[in-house]
Amino acid sequence: MDLADRWDGYSAFDYLDPEDYRTFDLAGKHAGEPYEVPLDGAEEDRAERLARESTVVSLHEHAFRFPADVEETPEYVREGRTHTAYEHLAESPLDAVFDMHLDGLSGIHTKEGWKFEEMVHDVGMRGCDLAHSEFAFQAGSVEDIREAAEGDRLALVPAIESSMPIENELDRIEVLYGVGVRSMGITYIESNALGTGGGDDFGSDGGLTRFGAAAVERMNDVGMAVSVSHASEQTTLDACEVSDAPVLDTHTRPRMADEDRGASDETLQAVADTGGVVGIVASSTIPDVETYMEHFEYVRDLVGIDHVAFGPDVLYGDHRGLLQWLGAKYGLDIPEGIGGRRYVKGLENPTEAWHNIPRWLVKEGYTDDEIAKLLGGNVLRVLDEVW
Numbered sequence: 001m002d003l004a005d006r007w008d009g010y011s012a013f014d015y016l017d018p019e020d021y022r023t024f025d026l027a028g029k030h031a032g033e034p035y036e037v038p039l040d041g042a043e044e045d046r047a048e049r050l051a052r053e054s055t056v057v058s059l060h061e062h063a064f065r066f067p068a069d070v071e072e073t074p075e076y077v078r079e080g081r082t083h084t085a086y087e088h089l090a091e092s093p094l095d096a097v098f099d100m101h102l103d104g105l106s107g108i109h110t111k112e113g114w115k116f117e118e119m120v121h122d123v124g125m126r127g128c129d130l131a132h133s134e135f136a137f138q139a140g141s142v143e144d145i146r147e148a149a150e151g152d153r154l155a156l157v158p159a160i161e162s163s164m165p166i167e168n169e170l171d172r173i174e175v176l177y178g179v180g181v182r183s184m185g186i187t188y189i190e191s192n193a194l195g196t197g198g199g200d201d202f203g204s205d206g207g208l209t210r211f212g213a214a215a216v217e218r219m220n221d222v223g224m225a226v227s228v229s230h231a232s233e234q235t236t237l238d239a240c241e242v243s244d245a246p247v248l249d250t251h252t253r254p255r256m257a258d259e260d261r262g263a264s265d266e267t268l269q270a271v272a273d274t275g276g277v278v279g280i281v282a283s284s285t286i287p288d289v290e291t292y293m294e295h296f297e298y299v300r301d302l303v304g305i306d307h308v309a310f311g312p313d314v315l316y317g318d319h320r321g322l323l324q325w326l327g328a329k330y331g332l333d334i335p336e337g338i339g340g341r342r343y344v345k346g347l348e349n350p351t352e353a354w355h356n357i358p359r360w361l362v363k364e365g366y367t368d369d370e371i372a373k374l375l376g377g378n379v380l381r382v383l384d385e386v387w
């Protein structure tokens, strides 16, 4: 069957009348020019076969549609109804997605977001919508992901990027698990009670706090994956040391020669040494799929092919505009675009990214076994241990 036929026709919040809630004009699948990694006929067949046969898991996406006018994003998120992109996701070979909730913008009851009740609201509301879809469902186990792969469905795994919402309450980790969260970042860009965030670069990296270590232990006990994306260098190293379970870096990029940004070799190695996996991020800050794959191959050479996966972190909407908005908030400099584009060529959105990742691996002559590991096998191995 065609991938697109997986979709059952259900769109977000179809169970309500649109007049029951505030609607926004939402972005379509593409804002830019679609791009396909070029293959010959035999390669095409092989890429298609491998994408279908493998269990395909993204470690990081925003699996919903953004407002057409990206400046409406905070208001859209504050309404508490982000619209899962069911139809577009069905066209991708994805079987499971770590679905990152836009926690920092949640602001449903507060001005700055990241609050516990807002996370519960956001995850619960998305869960209600998912429960009305035949195609996608909220997933909480490896078994769920395998069932999704077998049944041509989509497993959406709720994930949040910072532990800010737990404040100083360890038990909230269990509550968040209870509503469905299966992966949580230690910090986002800013620091919190668990440790120093990656954006707090005044030269004093305090690493993980005592409370942060207790939180990592509780996440281990509960079976929630610990992610070190966006955490500071020392927080990452400390979390990897404290965690009994393999650690994820759901979406990161390596620090290439002559660059002063990206994860250091030492932190990437620390994640791999826990038995964990590093997901390669594209976001919208690199020019194209070729650069993305250079980053992937750098990490593969460093930590080995068993410890790499993909967490492109792309979306349906103007990602560059969103980053510029966040950049202004967090004091980061986000340029207007790269090469005149406001998106990553070949990885504009999750549908295009997951169409092109297997194609690129086939083009470069990776074996069937390697491709199956990279598309999801490595992640499933880790989740088998963590969850």
Ligand SMILES: [Zn+2]
Binding pocket: 161, 229, 230, 251, 313
């Ligand atoms: Zn992120």
